[in-house]
Amino acid sequence: MSVLLPSLGLPAWTCHYQELCASFKETLGLPDGFFEVSVKLSKCYCHTCHKHRGELLYGGLAYSSFHPQDKEHSSEAKQVLMSPTIKYAGSDLFCEKHKFTDVKNKKTYSVRVAFQVLVKPGCYTVxxxxxxxxxxxxxxxxxxxxxxxxxxxxxxVLSALLIKVD
Incomplete structure (x- = not known):
């Protein structure tokens, strides 16, 4: 049984996949200021949570990024490769699998990590x-x-950290 939070329409159950992704995120050593720490702002895309929301991205977890008002940009121009689909961006060709052992259950998993980005229209080549x-x-x-x-x-612009645990 799941209970919906009235203001957000989000399930109030505990998602074990989301907990596993949070455990992996902790091992990355990223400062808390890089990504929102609130579970309410971290979207789980496991099959159960994804189906409830009906969104396209599926099979992982997205941690929202924190965007300060004053951003610094370097002048070095390097090419950025992107894809509108995580199935391509998260494939073996671009996204290496890493081993992760959860400290709570002692199981070893394969993990892939990618960034979700927002791109200014017309500024990229397809x-x-x-x-x-x-x-x-x-x-x-x-x-x-x-x-x-x-x-x-x-x-x-960096929008989210995407984590997929198998």
């Missing part, structure tokens, strides 16, 4: 995938649309 996939990588996108890149790093 190209197709280049790993020779003949089948659709994601049913929501054509393979010719899933690889984006930009050299305008100021047009990309």
């Amino acid at each position: 190209t197709g995938e280049n790993n020779g996939a003949n089948q659709p990588i994601d049913p929501y996108f054509e393979n010719r649309e899933i690889r984006w890149n930009t050299k305008e790093k100021d047009s990309v």
Whole structure:
């Protein structure tokens, strides 16, 4: 049974997948100021939580990033590779698996980490995938649309830390 919080429409149950992702996030040693620490602002995309909200991103957990008012930007221009689908960005081609042993249950898991970003429209180039996939990588996108890149790093803003635990 789940109970909904009236103001947010979020389930009040404890999600064990979210707890596991939080445990992994702690091992990264990221300062608390980088990402919101409130569970209410961290979205779980396990099948149960995702189905309840009906959103597209699925199979992981997103920690919202903290955006201070005054951002500093360096002038070095490097290309940023992005994808509108985590199925491509989180594939073996771009996202290496790491081993993680949970201190609570002593089980070892495979973990992938990616960033969710917001991109200024018109500041990126859309190209197709280049790993020779003949089948659709994601049913929501054509393979010719899933690889984006930009050299305008100021047009990309970090939105969330995505964690997938298998």
